[in-house]
Amino acid sequence: MSPEFIFYSFITIIILNFLKDYYLSFLNSKNFDNKIPDEVSDVYDKEKYLKSQQYKKTQYSFSKLSRIFGLLIILLFFFLDGFYFLDELCKNLFDSPVLISLCFLALIYVGNEVLSLPLSFYYTFVIEERFGFNKTTLKLFVLDKIKSWILTLLLGGTVLSFLLYQYESLGNNFWITAWIFLTLVSILLNAFYSQLIVPIFNKQTKLEDGELRSKIESYSNKVGFDLSNIFVIDGSRRSTKANAYFSGFGKQKRVTLYDTLIRKLNTNQIIAVIAHEIGHYKKNHIVYNIFFSTLQSGLMLYLLSFLLEMPVFAEALGLNTSSFHIGIICFSILFSPISELISLTFNYFSRKFEYEADEYAKKTFDGKYLVEALKILSKDSLSNLTPHPKYVWWYYSHPTLFQRISRL
Numbered sequence: 001m002s003p004e005f006i007f008y009s010f011i012t013i014i015i016l017n018f019l020k021d022y023y024l025s026f027l028n029s030k031n032f033d034n035k036i037p038d039e040v041s042d043v044y045d046k047e048k049y050l051k052s053q054q055y056k057k058t059q060y061s062f063s064k065l066s067r068i069f070g071l072l073i074i075l076l077f078f079f080l081d082g083f084y085f086l087d088e089l090c091k092n093l094f095d096s097p098v099l100i101s102l103c104f105l106a107l108i109y110v111g112n113e114v115l116s117l118p119l120s121f122y123y124t125f126v127i128e129e130r131f132g133f134n135k136t137t138l139k140l141f142v143l144d145k146i147k148s149w150i151l152t153l154l155l156g157g158t159v160l161s162f163l164l165y166q167y168e169s170l171g172n173n174f175w176i177t178a179w180i181f182l183t184l185v186s187i188l189l190n191a192f193y194s195q196l197i198v199p200i201f202n203k204q205t206k207l208e209d210g211e212l213r214s215k216i217e218s219y220s221n222k223v224g225f226d227l228s229n230i231f232v233i234d235g236s237r238r239s240t241k242a243n244a245y246f247s248g249f250g251k252q253k254r255v256t257l258y259d260t261l262i263r264k265l266n267t268n269q270i271i272a273v274i275a276h277e278i279g280h281y282k283k284n285h286i287v288y289n290i291f292f293s294t295l296q297s298g299l300m301l302y303l304l305s306f307l308l309e310m311p312v313f314a315e316a317l318g319l320n321t322s323s324f325h326i327g328i329i330c331f332s333i334l335f336s337p338i339s340e341l342i343s344l345t346f347n348y349f350s351r352k353f354e355y356e357a358d359e360y361a362k363k364t365f366d367g368k369y370l371v372e373a374l375k376i377l378s379k380d381s382l383s384n385l386t387p388h389p390k391y392v393w394w395y396y397s398h399p400t401l402f403q404r405i406s407r408l
Contacts, residue, residue: 001312002312003312003315003316004316006312006313006315006316007078007316007317009334010078010316010330010333010334011075011078013333013334013336013337014071014074014075014078014333015071017336017340018067018071020340021067022064022067024388024390024391024394024395025060025063025064025067025391027388027390027391028060028384028387028388028391029056029057029060030388031386031387031388031391032053032056032057032060032384032386033053033386034386035386036049036385036386037385037386037402039402039405039406040375040378040385040401040402040405042375043375043378043379043385043401044379044385048379048382051131051382052382052383052384052385054131055131055382056382056384058127058130058131059127062119062122062123062127066119069119073115078317081318083317083318083319083326083329084317084318084319086104086107086108087100087104087319087323087325087326089103089107090103090104090107097164097168097323097324098161098164098165098168100323100325101160101164101323101324101325102157102160102161102164104323104325104326105160105325105328106153106157108329109152109153109156110149113145113149117145120145121141124136124141125138125141128239131382132240133239133240133241133381134238134239135236135237135238135239135240136237136238136239140237140238144201144238147200147201151197151200159181159182159185162178162181163178163181163324164324166178166181167308167324172305172306172308172309173305174305175298175301175302175304175305178301179294179297179298179301179302182297182301183294183297186290186293186294186297187290190247190248190249190286190290191248191249191250191252192248192252193247193248194231194247194248194254194256195248195252198233198256202233202234202235202237203233203234204231204232204233204256205231205232206229206230206231206232207230207231207232207257211267212262212267212270213230215267215268215271216230216255216270216271216274217230219271219274219275219364219365220274220278222364223275223278223282223364225278225281225282226253227253227254227255227278229248229252229253229254229255230254230255230257231254231255231256231257232256232257232258232259232262233256233257233258233259234259235258235259235260235261236258236259236260236263239260240260240380241260241380241381242258242260242261242263242264242265242377242380242381243258243260243261244256244257244258244261244270244273244274244277245277246277246278246280246281246286249286253281255274255277257270261273261377264376264377264380265373265376265377268366268369269369269370269372269373269376270373271365271369272361272365272366272367272369272370272372272373273361273370273373275360275361275364275365275370276357276358276360276361276370277357278360278361278364279356279357279358279359279360279361279364280353280357282360283353283356283357283360285353285356285357288349288353289350292346292349296342300331300335303331303335304327304328304331307327307330307331307334308322308324308327309322310322313326313327313330314326314327314330316330317329317330344393344394346397347393347394347395347396347397350397350398351396351397351398351399354397354398354399354404355399355404355407358370358404358407358408359407359408362408367408370408371405371408374401374404374405375401375405378401383401385400385401385402387400
């Protein structure tokens with residue numbers, strides 16, 4: 001394969017991926033005005049339904065323009081030898097291959113963040129504000145961005161440094177120790193996410209004693225699930241949208257409820273949501289997800305180890321010698337079709353797991369309250385009740401509201 005052939009193969013993959021996203025989003029937009037199924041016809045009143053329609057169409061237009069903008073930036077970077085100039089800049093700053101790669105990837109990250117910042121600002125302070133979701137102040141928005149940048153550079157820099165040193169020491173056999181290291185990092189982050197990451201952005205407090213806590217503990221004891229760590233998070237600082245999630249393993253496991261969720265749902269509806277989450281634990285869905293994610297990362301590292309030894313890929317981007325950072329860029333493009341297939345598989349099983357967790361909540365508590373909770377949450381977030389089946393099949397990690405209620 002010639003460098004020129006590989007270069008245009010990269011361009012083809014990027015454009016085909018864009019066209020796939022564009023086409024599926026277009027199909028989905030054609031379903032916006034479809035008749036709402038009877039099972040979910042009571043979610044919106046007339047005024048709320050019109051608002052949800054406007055929200056969906058606004059999101060679609062914004063997403064379409066964002067994708068086009070992103071594609072143009074990527075193509076310009078390719079055709080104007082952006083990778084070559086960035087590589088030369090880092091080589092002029094550093095002599096160490098490790099530092100050169102860290103510099104290169106850090107600049108790619110910073111550039112992406114700078115270009116996406118106006119879009120993120122517009123989405124938060126114009127679109128979300130217009131539809132009554134945004135509660136984020138300008139100060140909080142800036143602080144969140146700074147914190148996420150620092151966290152990404154520190155955590156990402158640490159992980160990349162380890163991978164780079166392993167590559168320098170072991171050559172293309174680096175993938176074995178890298179896989180072990182990434183697996184350990186993933187497990188630790190899953191186990192201690194609420195203790196390590198969440199406090200950087202949010203305030204968490206233990207749920208006060210009262211009816212809600214008593215009933216949650218009573219239900220968890222009934223199903224044999226030790227749940228003493230019940231926390232409330234100040235999600236209302238940023239948005240009116242509600243959520244709840246489980247995190248951690250063993251004694252570290254906890255349920256976190258958004259304060260907005262507690263305000264919008266009654267006690268039985270909240271317990272139904274928690275019963276659904278406990279269902280994921282009881283059915284070992286968390287373990288399965290970690291296991292398959294670990295397999296995926298191992299496969300990616302193994303394939304990457306081969307590509308790093310092929311200088312023709314670096315030549316395709318205008319460079320004379322191969323390097324770890326250029327290998328990652330090339331691999332991320334070449335692997336994207338395989339990644340799409342893996343994502344489809346993950347989404348299929350994720351939707352299956354959601355049905356199983358719903359069924360668990362129905363059997364151990366009451367499906368009626370889960371249906372009520374799902375309808376309220378969908379209404380308050382202006383959810384799309386008529387998504388296109390192909391769009392659901394490709395992108396949705398959860399079944400649609402109609403599908404879940406029909407099963408329940």
